[in-house]
Amino acid sequence: MGLVLRELRILLRSPAETVQSLMFGVLVVALFPLAITPDPEILRQLAVGLIWVVTLLTSLLAAERSLVGDFEDGTLEQMVLGIQPLWLICLIKSAGHWLSALLPLLLITPLLGLMLAMTPSAILWLLASLLLGTPILSLFCILGGMMTLGLNRGGALMLVILMPFLVPPLILGTQWAMTEGQAFYGYLLAGLLSLSLMTLPIATATVARIVVSR
Amino acid sequence: MVWRWFHEWGSPRFFYARSGRLIPIFAALTLCLLSIGLVWGLLYAPADYQQGHSYRIMYVHVPAAILAQSSYAMMAMAAVVSLIWRLKIADAAMQTAAPIGAWVTALALVTGALWGKPMWGTYWVWDARLTSTLILLFLFAGVLAIRQASGPGQSAGRAAAVLAVVGLINLPIIKFSVDWWFTLHQPSSFSITEKPAMPIEMWAPLLVMVIGTYSWFFLVWLMRLRLEIVRREAKADWVQRSFQDEL
Numbered sequence: 254m255g256l257v258l259r260e261l262r263i264l265l266r267s268p269a270e271t272v273q274s275l276m277f278g279v280l281v282v283a284l285f286p287l288a289i290t291p292d293p294e295i296l297r298q299l300a301v302g303l304i305w306v307v308t309l310l311t312s313l314l315a316a317e318r319s320l321v322g323d324f325e326d327g328t329l330e331q332m333v334l335g336i337q338p339l340w341l342i343c344l345i346k347s348a349g350h351w352l353s354a355l356l357p358l359l360l361i362t363p364l365l366g367l368m369l370a371m372t373p374s375a376i377l378w379l380l381a382s383l384l385l386g387t388p389i390l391s392l393f394c395i396l397g398g399m400m401t402l403g404l405n406r407g408g409a410l411m412l413v414i415l416m417p418f419l420v421p422p423l424i425l426g427t428q429w430a431m432t433e434g435q436a437f438y439g440y441l442l443a444g445l446l447s448l449s450l451m452t453l454p455i456a457t458a459t460v461a462r463i464v465v466s467r
Numbered sequence: 468m469v470w471r472w473f474h475e476w477g478s479p480r481f482f483y484a485r486s487g488r489l490i491p492i493f494a495a496l497t498l499c500l501l502s503i504g505l506v507w508g509l510l511y512a513p514a515d516y517q518q519g520h521s522y523r524i525m526y527v528h529v530p531a532a533i534l535a536q537s538s539y540a541m542m543a544m545a546a547v548v549s550l551i552w553r554l555k556i557a558d559a560a561m562q563t564a565a566p567i568g569a570w571v572t573a574l575a576l577v578t579g580a581l582w583g584k585p586m587w588g589t590y591w592v593w594d595a596r597l598t599s600t601l602i603l604l605f606l607f608a609g610v611l612a613i614r615q616a617s618g619p620g621q622s623a624g625r626a627a628a629v630l631a632v633v634g635l636i637n638l639p640i641i642k643f644s645v646d647w648w649f650t651l652h653q654p655s656s657f658s659i660t661e662k663p664a665m666p667i668e669m670w671a672p673l674l675v676m677v678i679g680t681y682s683w684f685f686l687v688w689l690m691r692l693r694l695e696i697v698r699r700e701a702k703a704d705w706v707q708r709s710f711q712d713e714l
Binding site for chain 1: 550602603605606608609612613616617625626629630632633634636637640641644645
């Protein structure tokens with residue numbers, strides 16, 4: 254519990270990072286109409302995919318940041334040595350990543366949707382798919398971030414490592430949003446979320462032990 | 468009994484000595500099968516009534532595509548063994564399988580693209596199987612990249628091993644999730660339970676090629692693995708002694 258509070262405190266005391274994620278999202282989405290076309294018909298068709306990709310990139314960018322502080326000041330080492338189960342700590346770290354980088358982006362998604370000329374019901378389904386899909390992204394990003402801690406060119410490396418794993422949530426999420434809630438995709442996305450919730454914190458904990466011993 | 472076998476083969480020295488005897492067997496097998504398969508498939512198999520002679524690239528493409536997936540599975544299995552029992556051999560096996568697997572996957576993609584041009588009129592489509600093979604290549608790239616970045620040593624291998632295992636669990640998920648696109652690709656050429664749709668004159672050389680490619684994979688894997696073992700154990704007594712004459 255103390256850990257959860259600690260994550261929240263870190264989050265609240267460094268709003269600049271959260272703002273950075275938000276700005277990234279808004280700016281990238283603003284670039285698309287400039288680069289492709291301002292035609293609302295075309296933008297509407299592309300909107301779901303574009304916003305999903307932006308969310309995915311934001312999530313990747315934020316992953317390193319949410320771990321590197323703990324790694325550099327030795328907190329991570331104490332977490333590995335401490336009595337709290339390590340997988341739980343990793344789960345909380347993922348939750349912290351989601352709260353700091355992805356939740357703010359979710360909150361402004363309606364705005365992003367309007368920028369890309371989406372209809373209200375489409376925005377709603379997009380939000381639902383992001384709500385179910387982004388925790389998966391957070392879990393994987395914390396795993397990838399942990400793996401690349403302390404390595405040179407960690408950021409680029411993380412993209413290479415994580416890209417294959419982010420494909421299924423991306424496909425299922427965008428399909429679910431674009432079919433406006435076809436239950437099939439929703440169930441699969443929910444299943445993927447529960448599988449990730451169960452297995453990834455354990456994998457991340459294994460990697461944390463390796464990283465600390467390195 | 469099994470455990471003893473396990474321990475013996477897990478020792479680098481024993482492995483090095485025994486695997487040396489396997490090399491000529493695999494070399495001969497590979498040479499025979501690949502030359503028979505290539506000559507038979509490329510020169511003697513009948514031309515396809517629809518695709519003409521261009522279907523013959525299948526004799527390279529299909530074995531590469533089959534091997535690409537199994538080499539990932541073999542690499543991930545070695546990763547599991549190295550994570551659980553911390554066998555040095557398993558770690559070296561994983562490290563040496565990754566580049567071979569990556570090249571085989573790349574070969575499958577390239578031959579597929581070359582076959583796709585005359586058949587579908589395009590080098591690349593975002594078809595389910597093509598996409599999942601491309602993602603398989605990225606999986607290999609990730610394992611190679613993390614190994615490269617973390618430098619030599621046991622901990623580098625373990626991080627890569629975790630990644631390979633997570634990838635193994637994800638492989639079916641990726642395959643299924645990628646399946647939602649409509650598919651241009653023809654169904655699998657081989658299945659264990661069903662009779663092949665091709666006539667025997669066509670699939671027999673293909674079968675020879677598939678087995679030959681597997682044999683080639685094991686040959687190259689063993690050779691690389693033996694080299695890696697010597698590299699890692701360079702300071703050990705038995706390595707020093709066996710290479711005394713050459714030094």
